Amino acid sequence: MPPPKPATIIDVAREAGVSIKTVSRVLNQEPGVHSETREAVLKVVADLKYRPKQSARSLAGGRSFLIGLLYYDPSAAFVGGVQQGATLRCREAGYHLVVESLHNDAPDLAMQVDRMVSALRPDGMILTPPLCDNPQVLSALRESHTPCVLISPAADEPDHPSVRMDDVHAAEEITNLLISLGHTRIAIIKGAKDQVASKRRYQGYLAALKAHKIALDKDLVVQGDFTFDAGVEAAYQLLSRRQRPTAVFASNDDMALGVLAAAQRLGLSVPGDLSIAGFDDTPAAARVWPPLTTVRQPMDDMARAAVDLLIGAPRDAGAAASARPKHRVLPHELVVRDSTAVLGAKAAPRAKKAG
Amino acid sequence: MPPPKPATIIDVAREAGVSIKTVSRVLNQEPGVHSETREAVLKVVADLKYRPKQSARSLAGGRSFLIGLLYYDPSAAFVGGVQQGATLRCREAGYHLVVESLHNDAPDLAMQVDRMVSALRPDGMILTPPLCDNPQVLSALRESHTPCVLISPAADEPDHPSVRMDDVHAAEEITNLLISLGHTRIAIIKGAKDQVASKRRYQGYLAALKAHKIALDKDLVVQGDFTFDAGVEAAYQLLSRRQRPTAVFASNDDMALGVLAAAQRLGLSVPGDLSIAGFDDTPAAARVWPPLTTVRQPMDDMARAAVDLLIGAPRDAGAAASARPKHRVLPHELVVRDSTAVLGAKAAPRAKKAG
DNA sequence: CTGAAAGCGCTTACAG
């Protein structure tokens, strides 16, 4: 048996005794339809289980109801959070999320992006780091006149709206927390050199030290690259010094987990001998012992805000419409767990927030 | 300035001096086009940067070139792996992946699924656990006659093709590994009661014990639910017994991480005092100390296989075409790391595979 | 090997 053909707008119009234009009006919630007519149409729609076909709407109307999400590292918890927020917000708004995994250094990156947008003509694109800072990607998108929102880009571009959190402030807060616990020998493991988040978090660290008049000890600053292995290696370096740090602020959770692993390997007690703080609140951060003190990025909310910016800014509103793109900064959250404690204490840490 | 309109098939046809049908033939790689004509068309396509519009192809041709991925727990590493494989394979095949995050127990689940498929008319859907076992989801999909592939479903349904790994065998292998390391008091923490993977892994555990004539000790069997907290709790139960187990097989990594955390909290050395094995090879498994011995599911490959099944089986090939759906079982991989070691040894474990 | 016509199922102007 061949499957029954789904009802079309013509079927609905015939059954309801109106024109297809009126059906269209009802479905798109356009004003100017008599309420009785509306009711009648809606009833037929329900009876016939009519659902407008997206490809037809798209072809005729010029909107695809598709939002694209471009990402690089699929294992990154960051991307998972962003995707979750984006897909939920899309559903609420009647859009759908198309995802594409791209290598940041693929030679044909521009072509891959171009292919996607030319075929799908998404109404907007969401870019996550490091793709949101990739000139190839950005220029391919510009050429196709696809609106896009950058999530946590290196710099706020004048061309595109962006959504981010305040890395500097968050890093400062977490460093303040360590200071308030009595630590003064606080090491930092910096993130990847080419990512601006690394710089910003380092800035926050410096600011906190300065505010508390703690002199910067260059021996306590180690270059990392956001990987677990970098965290392990940095920890060995730091913990082999004569004057060990009593606390380590790793610029992300993966590195913090590396520090934790190295400390345990060396037989140090965490947080008794060493307090450790991370950044990101990845799923793994709560699945180790002791659970990590860290910063929760509002990934969900950033993604939702990105979708909203895209839906609100139709393609080619251009220079005329909104004079300049919006740059939103969303609030983060300090997550104090058991990997940080009062200096010298063997007990559990106090969840005191730094001033 | 209004953005320049993208070229259409008509522009290409005019420029190349052929009919649009011929352009269509070239682009769709249909046979029966003179090679010179083909070259000429291709040149114009390149010059004009022509890209067929997906919504038009979809409306006229009845194929959307969209594959849907339905998932429940976005933090699950499993979903990340599946998505990665699916999106890459889709790109290779000229398809795109649309993702949708669904609550397995949402009251309007059927409607949400119906909305997606009715609007997008994807050429196929990929379902991950537990959604692939959800009657609401399956019936909504059946009603819309959308082909779908189930990834690791509870049971192989006659209606749908599926892709899975061999949970029983993998669990047996990992138990064998522990036995080969000299362990006989091997505990198991079972997975969630309603998931069949739990049952299968337990079966594999039982089979390995039986093969080695090790009597089952009910005290070493603890019910879990796949969460970190369940692992912690189960570990406390197991490790407080007079006769402690010397090894624990947790039915997934999250629970294994819980066991590891609990052991460390109790001051036990892993693997010196306790060997721990997990299942899944989540990102966190390699980010703890000691790194977890576990089983890597071929998530990538399963997803690729799923996409292939979908592309190969056009909508409504129906009963006529392929008599019955295919059920594929893909090979897994034992990942032996440092959380397992020879009974009583304080040294690193040998990476010996069980017979 | 190539093409003219019809049609996919909607929305956009434009009328009334």
Next chain:
DNA sequence: CTGAAAGCGCTTACAG
């Protein structure tokens, strides 16, 4: 408040 017409940009089925 409602509708008849044109058109979005392709593919299908049919001719030659």
